[in-house]
Amino acid sequence: MHWMNRESLDLNLLRLFEAVYRLGSVSLAAEALGLSQPAASQGLTRLRLTLGDALFVRAHGRMRPTLRAERLAGVVQPSLTAIQDVLKEEDTFDPSHSKMTLRMHMNDIGEARLLPELMAALHPAAPGIRVHTTPLPHGEIADALETGAIHFALGFLPSISGTERVELLRDRYAVVVRAGHPMASAAKGKTTIQDLRKLEYVAVRSHSETLRILQQLGLDGRLVLTSAHFMALPAIIARTDLAVVMPQAIARRFLDAKRYALLPADLPRSMFTVSMHWSRRFEADPALQWIRRLFVGLFEDKGR
Structure with a gap:
């Protein structure tokens, strides 16, 4: 495939291509995307120049895809669907239907102090969540949080730096x-x-x-x-x-x-202090946000 000015091939052009391919019309594609027809025509021209192919030819009142456009559509359509699914994910979490495994660093005393109250609150609200605790060497905790090997580290961990944390x-x-x-x-x-x-x-x-x-x-x-x-x-x-x-x-x-x-x-x-540590990478994850709120609600301010 002959690619020119690849840096100009942005997501909006691919959305325009997919709409023209699906609807068989530049004007209908423009309407679906909220564009003016001249803007859609200009975008299609830009895409044709970028890819070095006509992409669509008019036949029997519709825009018919070229062979290269057919091949491109086979990649673009599922990719756009996947991107849109991710972008439209709700920032909510339904604990009652979750099947996740919650992985945490705790030592034996931490388990004795925290797990009874945690499980008493967690299991009724999220019966499908499985909990796995493991005591890691302190030197491995930060990397395990960063890679997602564990979701949280709980305990008195003064040597751990570069994480988000809340005192419990x-x-x-x-x-x-x-x-x-x-x-x-x-x-x-x-x-x-x-x-x-x-x-x-x-x-x-x-x-x-x-x-x-x-x-x-x-x-x-x-x-x-x-x-x-x-x-x-x-x-x-x-x-x-x-x-x-x-x-x-x-x-x-x-x-x-x-x-x-x-x-x-x-x-x-x-x-x-006993604190809850997590990685900034997972700060916005809805499931982990819910679990953090659960922990804070159970333990924050107790024992102070």
Whole structure:
């Protein structure tokens, strides 16, 4: 095909070509597109010059396509339909009919804190949505959001930059021991740093902030157990004199107050925020906008 001045072949010319092809008339095509007949004729002339082909010839009162126009129409018509379908998509989302899989970064404590309320609200409103959570290394989260491998990352993620985010929760770290622990009964007012240095600790490797607190207090040498997951730690605390540093809201919500005690200690930089992160690339996606609003409605301002 002989192409000339290809930069002048714009979408409007292709729409004009499709209308003339479909209607067999320049005047009807002009009317359908809201153009004057001279403007439509000029556009068709421009297209003919650009493509180096007559495209249409008058026969029996209609504009009959040339062979090249037939070939072009086979490409242009489905392409224009696809473009128009995308441009006419409604900026709405019907959760009741969605079959999407929602993919999110969360660690185990994040799942315990966020998933119960999320699923209780999400499943009745959007029963077809499937939820998949996975804990990613922090260095991989930004790329996973950018590529769409995950839709959201939730947690205390101070190392993540270049994303959109909204703060959902605020919490602080606390020291937890069993209810009958000698330190719990002896702590009348505040537990001092000297008191904390008498304890031995368990921790989870993936929760770097708890390890940072222990290290900052000079307590990393007092670690007896460093595990891969949090799930076993409450049972270990209940049966020993070991202590764990964990989010206060999680301790109060999931640990039986009759079996566990929070020591009244001031930990360094103990406040933290749980935020929801996403990529700017997907800012306008109606489904993800709906899910963001759901999260914010469930969690924003709680625990502050």
